[in-house]
Amino acid sequence: MIKTVLFDLGGVVLESPLEVITNFEKTVGLRHGTVNKVILEGGDTGPWACLERGQISMADFCHEMDHQSKKAGTPFSSQHLMSAFDEMARVRPQVIEVVRSLRKRGQTVAALTNNWHSGGILEDRFAELREEFDLMVESWKVGLRKPEAAIYQLVLSRVGARPEETVFLDDFGINLKPARALGMHTIKVGSVEDVVSGLCEVFGEPI
Numbered sequence: 001m002i003k004t005v006l007f008d009l010g011g012v013v014l015e016s017p018l019e020v021i022t023n024f025e026k027t028v029g030l031r032h033g034t035v036n037k038v039i040l041e042g043g044d045t046g047p048w049a050c051l052e053r054g055q056i057s058m059a060d061f062c063h064e065m066d067h068q069s070k071k072a073g074t075p076f077s078s079q080h081l082m083s084a085f086d087e088m089a090r091v092r093p094q095v096i097e098v099v100r101s102l103r104k105r106g107q108t109v110a111a112l113t114n115n116w117h118s119g120g121i122l123e124d125r126f127a128e129l130r131e132e133f134d135l136m137v138e139s140w141k142v143g144l145r146k147p148e149a150a151i152y153q154l155v156l157s158r159v160g161a162r163p164e165e166t167v168f169l170d171d172f173g174i175n176l177k178p179a180r181a182l183g184m185h186t187i188k189v190g191s192v193e194d195v196v197s198g199l200c201e202v203f204g205e206p207i
Contacts, residue, residue, distance in 0.1 A: 002185065002202060004161040005102050008146075009113040011171030012189045013099070013129065015090045018171075024076075024084045034074045035081065042068060052114045054140035058082065061116075082118065089125040094192045098199065099132050101207055110135040112155050112168070114145045135159055146175040152182055167202050169195060 010017045021035045039048045047064035050056045056064070065078035102109050111133045115126065117140055130136050137155045144151035156163060163183030170176050176186040187198030199207045 001165060002107070002167050003165040004108040004110060004156075004159050004167075005199070006110050006112055006155060006166055006168040006179075006184075007095075007099065007133075008168075008170040008172075008175065008189070009111055009115070009126070009129065010088055012169050012195065013092060013095050013111070014125070015088045015092070016171060017085065017088055020084050020088050021081075023087070024081055027084075028076055028080070030074060030076060035076070038065070038069050038072050038074065041072065049145060051116045052139045052145040053143050054117065055143070058116065058118065083120070085118070086121040089122045091125070091129070092192055095195050096132060098195055098207055102199075103134070105207075108134050108159050108161065110137070110155060110159050112137045112146065112151065114139040116140050146170070146172075147178045149178045149182065152179055152184070156182075167199070169198065 007013055022032060025032055025034055039046070042048050047056065047061045047068065051058070051061040062078040062082065066075070069075050069078070099109050111129065113126075113136070115138050117123070126136070126138065135155070135158055137151065137158065139145040139151065142151065142154060144154065156166065167185040167187060168176065168179040169187045169189050171189045173188060176188060180186050185202050187194065187202070189195055189198070196207065
């Protein structure tokens with residue numbers, strides 16, 4: 001029996017971070033995939049991962065990312081990139097309605113997000129969203145990030161749920177894999193329709 005539904009935010013409840021990056025690349029004339037390549041080259045100890053764990057400031061992150069992008073031969077302004085993420089602050093109203101419906105049904109509904117201390121519109125939106133969930137776990141506040149197994153264990157501990165009683169929705173397959181390994185049900189989200197249909201399948205009834 002599912003007792004807890006765990007939502008990623010960006011790309012599930014909010015607009016997709018991938019679209020933000022793609023639009024940024026178009027705006028500044030970068031080839032598609034350039035930004036993600038620079039991010040991934042940093043690995044688990046690179047500036048992006050450290051920012052999401054709250055280990056470095058935004059100023060230090062921008063300095064390191066600017067250096068990394070220059071080193072890769074594709075320089076771009078990290079400050080402008082991070083400002084672009086305010087576009088992601090748009091909430092998907094259909095998903096919020098699903099969240100509210102689940103809470104009315106008696107499910108515990110939590111959010112698990114990789115994010116950072118920005119001080120911008122996006123952070124304001126996270127503050128508003130806390131009212132919609134029973135719990136929100138933000139990577140930079142807990143010093144852990146998806147797909148590290150410890151952050152899934154942390155959220156389960158905080159909501160008092162077992163993995164098999166939990167379903168997790170995320171737009172990145174890499175973040176779903178450790179959740180499945182722990183025993184959670186998972187839903188890969190590519191659109192709002194995936195949220196609704198995936199939950200209906202898990203519960204065996206309309207949401």
